[in-house]
Amino acid sequence: MGLIQIGASVLAALLVGVLTRSVRSTLRTYLLLALSVLAVYWFQPIVPLRSFDFWLPSLSLAFVVLTWFIIAQPGAWRARQNLNGLLIIAVLATLIDLSRYFFPDPLITATIPPQFNQYLIFAGIVVCVILFFTWLSHRSAWTITATIILLIVILFILKTPALSLQASIFFRTLANRPIESATALDVRWLGFSYIAFRLIHVLRDKQTGRLPELTLPEFTTYVIFFPSLAAGPIDRAERFTQDLRKGFALTQDETLLGGQRIAIGLFKKFVIADALALIALNDLLVTQVRTTGWMWIILYAYAFQIYFDFSGYTDIAIGSARLVGIKLPENFAAPYTRPNLTQFWNNWHMTLTQWFRSYFFNPFNRWIRGYKSIPAWAMILIGQLATMLLIGLWHGITLNFIFWGIWHGLGLFLQNRWSDFVRTRFPALVQNPSLQPALQVGGILLTFHFVAFGWVFFALSQPALSWQVFMKLFKLL
């Protein structure tokens, strides 16, 4: 997201906050829904496949509506709020498509939207699929599982370069376009990782009976909420809806707090992170950097760049959301000042780790505990490794993300064992107050460097390049 898009969404949020000061919360929900639908199309970057900057956002919306029909009570769509929600989504998507006939240049999308007859066919298919799944969901509990699997399969394809390439070739063949120029980056689906995780969360909660009733406008706004669409945080539906239903009046204090957070975020992202990005570790620099000392500096630059970039976006999202009365959860809490890896992960991309904890780590641990023959340490190792591996794969299904996941999984396991060992064998040492400052500082430095070494996998595309960096860092090359 660029400065113009951020500026426009902040202004839009401010406008909604001001306009809905003394009106019912439903109107605020409708406004946020409409803006979020527009944002899904507007934020989608241009892709080399024709009209995909229209089809991909449309598919996002289709998935959201489909999921709502699956989780909603039978006949819930007839309620006025839900009909209004359906109308807003359908009318806006149709208007965006029809804009091709009224404006010479694309208005919301990156390129001219597809022809209306193509759009009608797409809409017809979407309606049929939704009707079928809704019908199925009322007869079989497996519909929810099937939808979750479908979302995971799409994520799997998008995150695997070889499969993304095949997908691009498939779509190019379908559209009679040359396949030679197909690349794995052709199908860049903005925000789908976050959308999928929010959808999986509600589907799982529906399965376990923990999901409250949500109207279509509330649900859709939750999933594609424009401040957090591109880079999170991943809120929980029930918490988000609580804020949405509460009466909200934009006060001076709220505006100041939101504005302050946005300003901090802009500074972090566009001043610090973008400056560091010029010198941060990348594939090209691995072979170009000549000395050990500079390699360390390039690695540190990456460690801070990724933090300021991501946490800057989060600040902007949290600040913008605040202007419309939504208190999005925190995503970063000074992670590099944490004295051990567990605490680092409790404070880095917190909403993602919480998601994995709720929907993978905890259920997985409950399941593995059933195998009495597996020793406790092995259970911890398997649990940590599997969770971190999945977090790695969420970023991309490549060898380097796998190594990154294993690195952190092993790190968490070793830290867990070490803490237990020290606590039981040397309790006096751990509790000695005079040693605390040294242990704290030592822990912070050790944790930071462990994480920084992990970035060597994360930042680069090939294990061989990462290996080269380690060799240079330790003067072995």
Add this chain to the structure above:
Amino acid sequence: MGQKQPRIRLFGVLLKATLLFMLFNFAFIFINDIPFGKLSLYNFIFPGRERFPFGETREAYNLSLFDLDAMFASHVLAGAEKAPDEYRVLLIGDSSVWGTLLAPDQTLAGQLNAGSITACGKEVHTYNLGYPTISLMKDLMILDRAKQYQPDMVIWLTTLEAFPKEKQLDSPIVANNSERIRQLITNYQLAMNPDDPALVKASKWDKTFVSRRRALADILRLQIYGTLWASTGIDQFYPEDYEHAQIDLEPDDEFHGLRSLQDALAFDVLDAGMSAIAVPTVLVNEPMLISNGLNSDIRYNFFYPRWAYDEYRQLLNEHTAARKWHYLDLWDLVPMQEFTNSAIHLTPEGEAMLAGEITKAIQTLCQ
């Protein structure tokens, strides 16, 4: 009882912020003379650059900026204390001197320094002050600014394309250093209009922080790129492949719309440059590609029709002879295959040939 927090008024905050920003913005008009460009991390934290910053892509780890102070401050020359046994030679010129597609050690300056030459019993240190714009006025501006670095000799490489009067003020680096250029016009009594519209005239608003933000950001980015310069030694993008200089030429004998070069060349700027520094200055007509391809009977290369270049050489010969300048006409020194992507850009081997001739000149003319 907890103390009551003072209430913050949004309007008040916005008003104060706006006023403070306006104050800060307009204060820049009055601190316009502070040469921010001279503040540099180069030669302190980072080693000085071996040539001026210039680059248009991120892969170059470099950028083009118009602030001459910042350009000099980032150059190794600015941090080089002159030793008593140093014979300091400055190389002035265009992209062929700067070294497009060449690593710093492959450029003319790089090869001269690698040769460990001595002249008049001193060790020759050559500094690359080339800049990828072809204009005598740009060269004069750099020469004039370089005076303060105690050179013992100046080698000025040039070519016909730098001479037309009409293009002296056209290059962006010249147009955006208008104050400096006006001063040069006055000091050297050049036949140019100091109020030429090509020279950017800065209004009061142009001197505010808002207007100068790009220039200030460029200075900051130049400092950040110091990390990459120090860590990689790379200061331009080296493509794996490039389009080679044109051999087959258009059947066209046009040169800047001129039929004759009489009175069309800026010899007054050349005169100013040759007298700018009171040390031996060697003028070099730099090597160029002489094509044997299609229409090579009409043109020498992409830049020059034969008639124009021949006339230029004749005029330059007469001009230099009349003033008894040290002049080297090396136009045909380098064979066609030793040019890269332009009729004046040399391969490392081509640079070596040129370095051989320049070495002889330095050793012969040193004082």
